[in-house]
Amino acid sequence: MSAPLFREMAVVGVGLIGGSLALAAKKAGLVGRVVGLDSDGAHREMVLASGMVDRVSDGLTGELSAADLVVLAVPVAEMAGLLPDVARWANGTCLVTDVGSVKGPILAAGDAAFPDGRFVAGHPIAGRERSGPAAARADLFEETNWIVTPSTRTDPRALERVAALWRGVGASVVAMEPAWHDEVFAAVSHLPHLVAYALMDAVLAMPRGEERLKFSAGGLRDFARVAASHPRMWRDIFLMNRDQILKVLTTYREALEGLEAAIRGGDGDALMARLSRARLAREEITHRS
Amino acid sequence: MSAPLFREMAVVGVGLIGGSLALAAKKAGLVGRVVGLDSDGAHREMVLASGMVDRVSDGLTGELSAADLVVLAVPVAEMAGLLPDVARWANGTCLVTDVGSVKGPILAAGDAAFPDGRFVAGHPIAGRERSGPAAARADLFEETNWIVTPSTRTDPRALERVAALWRGVGASVVAMEPAWHDEVFAAVSHLPHLVAYALMDAVLAMPRGEERLKFSAGGLRDFARVAASHPRMWRDIFLMNRDQILKVLTTYREALEGLEAAIRGGDGDALMARLSRARLAREEITHRS
Numbered sequence: 001m002s003a004p005l006f007r008e009m010a011v012v013g014v015g016l017i018g019g020s021l022a023l024a025a026k027k028a029g030l031v032g033r034v035v036g037l038d039s040d041g042a043h044r045e046m047v048l049a050s051g052m053v054d055r056v057s058d059g060l061t062g063e064l065s066a067a068d069l070v071v072l073a074v075p076v077a078e079m080a081g082l083l084p085d086v087a088r089w090a091n092g093t094c095l096v097t098d099v100g101s102v103k104g105p106i107l108a109a110g111d112a113a114f115p116d117g118r119f120v121a122g123h124p125i126a127g128r129e130r131s132g133p134a135a136a137r138a139d140l141f142e143e144t145n146w147i148v149t150p151s152t153r154t155d156p157r158a159l160e161r162v163a164a165l166w167r168g169v170g171a172s173v174v175a176m177e178p179a180w181h182d183e184v185f186a187a188v189s190h191l192p193h194l195v196a197y198a199l200m201d202a203v204l205a206m207p208r209g210e211e212r213l214k215f216s217a218g219g220l221r222d223f224a225r226v227a228a229s230h231p232r233m234w235r236d237i238f239l240m241n242r243d244q245i246l247k248v249l250t251t252y253r254e255a256l257e258g259l260e261a262a263i264r265g266g267d268g269d270a271l272m273a274r275l276s277r278a279r280l281a282r283e284e285i286t287h288r289s
Numbered sequence: 290m291s292a293p294l295f296r297e298m299a300v301v302g303v304g305l306i307g308g309s310l311a312l313a314a315k316k317a318g319l320v321g322r323v324v325g326l327d328s329d330g331a332h333r334e335m336v337l338a339s340g341m342v343d344r345v346s347d348g349l350t351g352e353l354s355a356a357d358l359v360v361l362a363v364p365v366a367e368m369a370g371l372l373p374d375v376a377r378w379a380n381g382t383c384l385v386t387d388v389g390s391v392k393g394p395i396l397a398a399g400d401a402a403f404p405d406g407r408f409v410a411g412h413p414i415a416g417r418e419r420s421g422p423a424a425a426r427a428d429l430f431e432e433t434n435w436i437v438t439p440s441t442r443t444d445p446r447a448l449e450r451v452a453a454l455w456r457g458v459g460a461s462v463v464a465m466e467p468a469w470h471d472e473v474f475a476a477v478s479h480l481p482h483l484v485a486y487a488l489m490d491a492v493l494a495m496p497r498g499e500e501r502l503k504f505s506a507g508g509l510r511d512f513a514r515v516a517a518s519h520p521r522m523w524r525d526i527f528l529m530n531r532d533q534i535l536k537v538l539t540t541y542r543e544a545l546e547g548l549e550a551a552i553r554g555g556d557g558d559a560l561m562a563r564l565s566r567a568r569l570a571r572e573e574i575t576h577r578s
Contacts, residue, residue, distance in 0.1 A: 188505045202543070231567075255494060282517035
């Protein structure tokens with residue numbers, strides 16, 4: 001057997017993503033040992049007992065010194081604050097990466113904490129409805145994209161080693177410019193969630209709203225599922241990617257007003273043109289895969 | 290074997306819903322013969338060759354006289370215009386029902402065409418992404434709701450016989466006040482579709498919109514599926530249920546503005562309160578079933 005890609009991987013935040021990466025990387029022989037750092041005692045017990053990690057700790061102090069890779073898999077709002085501590089406790093050649101779904105502010109903090117380019121900002125496009133380490137799966141990243149958003153500071157060799165880990169667990173590596181990443185995901189991920197939350201809030205705010213919900217079929221059920229996912233996580237994402245979200249919201253409001261005007265004016269042709277255009281988007285998405 | 294509930298059922302518009310009802314009612318022995326009336330020649334050939342119906346015709350003239358039940362399963366915009374013709378060609382004891390997803394205007398036209406109360410306005414809550422008779426299935430209505438919206442004019446015996454047909458194909462019968470039906474479905478079906486269409490239109494209208502779509506994961510894919518369904522059908526529904534849709538759109542816009550204000554102001558607590566409320570809606574829907 002060849003040597004693993006990393007001797008010791010420290011996963012900070014052993015939830016769905018961190019836990020799945022631990023499982024997948026161990027299964028594929030990509031890492032020697034995994035240490036799990038988590039502030040939640042029940043999670044620590046669970047991931048140690050299940051063998052998902054080899055060692056656990058409730059803090060960074062002293063536990064990072066043996067790692068040659070640190071993966072930050074905490075909520076996005078906590079990433080930037082952790083990076084200086086990771087720089088302080090990790091050894092001077094250790095690579096550091098994250099899995100946050102907003103990249104601009106985290107990349108800036110990572111470059112500041114690791115001016116020699118050892119921080120690699122990443123975003124695996126994977127998830128499940130359930131969260132926490134009990135939802136972790138070794139196959140979570142198979143046939144997904146792992147997006148990497150290097151800066152001019154990022155060390156290309158560091159990027160290549162982290163990319164090899166993600167390829168090893170089944171993901172395709174896609175490089176994107178960080179600001180463009182945050183614009184794209186504001187549109188294709190953050191906005192849809194915001195719209196789903198607004199829709200559920202609106203139905204509940206209507207007269208006899210809960211009674212209406214009992215008649216939900218196809219359409220609303222999909223939205224309800226989207227809107228049921230992790231309010232804290234989405235609060236943090238919405239606040240962290242605020243500027244891009246406000247920008248796509250403006251475009252969305254214009255589209256909605258265009259549909260509303262056509263309905264109000266009874267303009268079937270204008271309505272049909274707008275509804276048919278949306279169908280093209282589906283084809284665009286479907287042809288991609 | 291007991292006598293069927295209806296000797297001859299005429300299905301006007303043999304698409305997904307009309308075709309599925311023909312299949313299901315024949316399979317359950319609820320109807321003796323089925324005649325399919327459709328303006329689409331390819332559909333007529335298909336439904337006759339497959340045995341979905343016993344006879345076909347391209348118009349109402351003369352073909353309705355033997356029917357003791359006429360089911361209108363054409364697009365909602367065509368229902369009201371057909372009802373006087375059905376009254377003209379059907380025999381004087383024939384029951385008439387429809388499957389339209391907007392009820393107010395259709396019920397008014399039905400009551401006008403059948404002042405003796407033989408029109409029963411209904412709405413089966415069932416569907417598939419695909420449409421047309423080739424998508425028809427005998428089990429489409431199993432464990433679904435069939436909503437009936439009687440007026441003061443509707444004959445209770447007519448209602449009971451039509452309800453027996455829908456129960457016989459596996460649906461539960463739910464009676465609703467017609468205006469309340471149109472309010473409820475504006476909220477839980479029409480608005481979600483409108484919102485999904487607006488979202489897809491908005492992403493396409495953004496700079497490099499098609500490129501963004503290539504990164505769609507969970508959230509947007511669900512919306513794209515919703516927005517890909519039958520633009521003509523949705524145009525007609527949006528126009529026919531216009532007043533109710535404009536009303537729920539106002540509430541929706543307020544909910545969206547509330548979320549936007551919280552994001553703009555960086556108000557995490559207000560945002561969290563709104564996102565958590567949406568989760569309650571999910572529980573409401575889930576506990577229903």
